[in-house]
Amino acid sequence: MTALTPVLSAHWDEEDSFTMAGYKRHGGYKAAAKALKMEPDAVIQLVKDSGLRGRGGAGFPTGMKWGFIPQGDNKDHYLVVNADESEPGTCKDMPLLLANPHVLVEGIIIASYAIRAKYAFIYIRGEVAHVARRLQQAIEDAYAAGYLGKNVFKSGQDLELVLHVGAGAYICGEETALLDSLEGYRGQPRLRPPFPAIAGLYARPTVVNNVESISSVPAIIANGPEWFSAMGTEKSKGMTLYSLSGHVANPGQFEAPLGITLREILELAGGVREGHQLKFWTPGGSSTPIFTADQLDTPLDYEGVAAAGSMLGTKALQIFDETTCVVRAVLRWTEFYKHESCGKCTPCREGTWWLVQILRDLENGKGTAADLDKLLDLCENILGRSFCALGDGATSSISSSIKHFRDEYIAHVTNAGCPFDSHASTLFASAKAGA
Amino acid sequence: MAYSEQELSVMDSIIARYPRSRSAIMPLLHYVQSLAGFVTNEGIEEISAKLSITTAEVSAVATFYTQYKRKPMGEYHVGVCTNTLCAIMGGDEILEGLKEHLGLENDGVTADGKVSLEHLECNAACDYAPVVMANWEFYDNQTVQSAKDLVDSMRAGKPIPPTRGPNVLPTWKENSAVLAGLNDGHANEGVQAGAPSLLGLRLSKKGSKK
Numbered sequence: 001m002t003a004l005t006p007v008l009s010a011h012w013d014e015e016d017s018f019t020m021a022g023y024k025r026h027g028g029y030k031a032a033a034k035a036l037k038m039e040p041d042a043v044i045q046l047v048k049d050s051g052l053r054g055r056g057g058a059g060f061p062t063g064m065k066w067g068f069i070p071q072g073d074n075k076d077h078y079l080v081v082n083a084d085e086s087e088p089g090t091c092k093d094m095p096l097l098l099a100n101p102h103v104l105v106e107g108i109i110i111a112s113y114a115i116r117a118k119y120a121f122i123y124i125r126g127e128v129a130h131v132a133r134r135l136q137q138a139i140e141d142a143y144a145a146g147y148l149g150k151n152v153f154k155s156g157q158d159l160e161l162v163l164h165v166g167a168g169a170y171i172c173g174e175e176t177a178l179l180d181s182l183e184g185y186r187g188q189p190r191l192r193p194p195f196p197a198i199a200g201l202y203a204r205p206t207v208v209n210n211v212e213s214i215s216s217v218p219a220i221i222a223n224g225p226e227w228f229s230a231m232g233t234e235k236s237k238g239m240t241l242y243s244l245s246g247h248v249a250n251p252g253q254f255e256a257p258l259g260i261t262l263r264e265i266l267e268l269a270g271g272v273r274e275g276h277q278l279k280f281w282t283p284g285g286s287s288t289p290i291f292t293a294d295q296l297d298t299p300l301d302y303e304g305v306a307a308a309g310s311m312l313g314t315k316a317l318q319i320f321d322e323t324t325c326v327v328r329a330v331l332r333w334t335e336f337y338k339h340e341s342c343g344k345c346t347p348c349r350e351g352t353w354w355l356v357q358i359l360r361d362l363e364n365g366k367g368t369a370a371d372l373d374k375l376l377d378l379c380e381n382i383l384g385r386s387f388c389a390l391g392d393g394a395t396s397s398i399s400s401s402i403k404h405f406r407d408e409y410i411a412h413v414t415n416a417g418c419p420f421d422s423h424a425s426t427l428f429a430s431a432k433a434g435a
Numbered sequence: 436m437a438y439s440e441q442e443l444s445v446m447d448s449i450i451a452r453y454p455r456s457r458s459a460i461m462p463l464l465h466y467v468q469s470l471a472g473f474v475t476n477e478g479i480e481e482i483s484a485k486l487s488i489t490t491a492e493v494s495a496v497a498t499f500y501t502q503y504k505r506k507p508m509g510e511y512h513v514g515v516c517t518n519t520l521c522a523i524m525g526g527d528e529i530l531e532g533l534k535e536h537l538g539l540e541n542d543g544v545t546a547d548g549k550v551s552l553e554h555l556e557c558n559a560a561c562d563y564a565p566v567v568m569a570n571w572e573f574y575d576n577q578t579v580q581s582a583k584d585l586v587d588s589m590r591a592g593k594p595i596p597p598t599r600g601p602n603v604l605p606t607w608k609e610n611s612a613v614l615a616g617l618n619d620g621h622a623n624e625g626v627q628a629g630a631p632s633l634l635g636l637r638l639s640k641k642g643s644k645k
Contacts, residue, residue: 004639013636017627076454088518088557095632098599119454126465126502127514127558129571129610130600130625136613137622162452165614167461167500170556184457184486186499202455242635245561246520252562252634268638286519318520318561332519336556342499426525427565428578 012099023102031218043114050225051237056210068197083124084173087285089316092241093211101138107214170340175208189388232258236301246319258301276321284313287393289400325420331359337394348391351382365417469611509551518557525565532579562631572597
């Protein structure tokens with residue numbers, strides 16, 4: 001049985017965990033002071049040695065990303081933290097920032113120093129006022145303490161940190177769309193190359209990292225790269241936040257070493273809700289192909305999930321039991337992608353629209369068996385044909401659900417509509433059954 | 436109605452945060468929304484003048500992002516998450532219940548101007564599903580009845596406070612100012628974390644004590 005390893009979440013149970021005093025009680029900002037006495041390149045090397053990989057979905061090695069920033073180029077460098085957490089099912093960064101915004105600020109100070117950035121931004125989604133409030137206060141408190149602004153930690157280095165609040169666009173979680181949005185344009189992805197490390201914000205070298213990635217840095221500096229890499233698996237090092245939601249007895253956040261399995265997490269969480277069985281689940285949000293009970297023992301690390309045919313993504317474990325209609329679930333996700341497609345690339349803009357029409361027909365009993373092949377054909381023509389991965393993500397749940405649940409799709413045709421009772425899936429239904 | 440000196444100086448301070456002025460367009464849109472309750476033509480013209488870009492360029496940004504409204508919203512803007520997980524856990528029934536209770540369609544506003552209603556996409560609180568947001572504050576683990584009670588409390592002028600948020604639910608305008616990056620002094624109110632956020636930590640502590 002894999003033991004949980006609360007690091008980022010270690011002090012969330014203290015009432016003032018989000019304040020400067022609460023953060024400093026457990027050694028807060030000591031890692032930044034330590035890092036600023038090191039050579040910047042040594043900080044990058046230390047993060048490389050730890051094996052930390054991006055926690056926003058792609059899993060790119062964080063230290064390597066920092067190392068791509070050209071040095072001695074006499075250009076401004078920027079650090080941008082992606083706090084636009086919007087992938088359906090993903091709910092780790094918001095509780096982290098609500099409970100401990102200072103760990104992100106400290107990580108930003110360290111990362112900015114390493115990549116020689118004098119300006120950093122946090123791009124946070126706009127639909128979370130209280131999280132924005134907590135971050136704004138943490139930034140102001142860090143300025144007042146001399147950790148941000150001129151001559152931070154009396155190191156001779158300057159660092160400005162700006163909280164930038166989005167306004168409701170999933171696409172801005174894609175790093176190049178985020179940069180366009182931050183520059184004051186509609187959030188639409190850019191063609192790469194050039195990558196942000198060469199031409200990012202204002203066409204200057206830029207690192208874009210996820211909240212959890214940057215927040216993991218202070219503990220790595222404080223405890224050393226060996227401490228971090230002792231957790232996890234061969235190529236997926238360290239601890240991470242797994243977010244369990246849906247038809248389970250107890251949903252919530254679980255900080256564990258990479259490689260823990262859903263079976264282990266479910267055991268800790270008290271299993272699927274009483275009287276029901278697991279039907280399907282996502283390992284890392286709605287853009288990752290769905291799994292069934294057959295993957296309960298798949299190690300939830302980058303390699304393990306990929307080998308089983310999906311992606312670790314954001315580690316958003318959304319659990320659905322046998323009361324759930326898979327066509328309804330997939331239709332709703334597809335409507336989301338259609339709505340959030342920025343419209344720049346034709347395969348995604350037009351393709352997601354057609355996917356919705358066909359899925360709607362199926363769910364409403366107007367579909368035919370041939371529609372399944374049409375769906376798969378459309379998916380093939382969307383996958384890999386646009387600037388960014390939004391369209392790719394739209395195809396994941398469709399292709400994987402047809403693979404696992406073709407019979408259920410067919411049942412919608414033969415039954416001339418959805419055979420499920422949607423009320424049975426609600427939390428209210430289970431509360432009544434339990435009463 | 437022209438903007439006051441004080442309002443114009445807030446706009447200047449927002450622009451001063453950024454290395455390049457155009458980056459201030461989003462907080463400026465949040466700010467003009469906080470003054471009128473929505474993004475007015477006047478607001479677009481002022482931003483255009485401040486940033487030396489055309490009104491068409493400002494409008495292009497304002498209409499891309501769903502949180503900027505081009506017509507007045509309710510004093511309390513209620514959003515029900517109907518993305519897959521929340522919808523299945525009860526969000527669809529909550530939205531239908533509220534539509535019927537308030538006599539509104541999606542994006543509608545009650546005649547008294549108190550409540551507006553919108554269906555939302557995932558709001559990053561899936562372990563608290565089904566989730567309702569009001570003026571972008573969290574209302575966790577909602578039922579059809581609790582959501583109806585919430586909007587009733589708004590119409591009575593005494594909104595039920597958020598589950599994880601400030602002690603008193605701010606108005607739509609007040610919270611638009613928070614999104615513009617203006618500190619309203621309420622950061623220290625409310626819980627640091629709800630029970631689901633703490634579940635893993637509590638189990639870990641229980642396990643290590645054994």
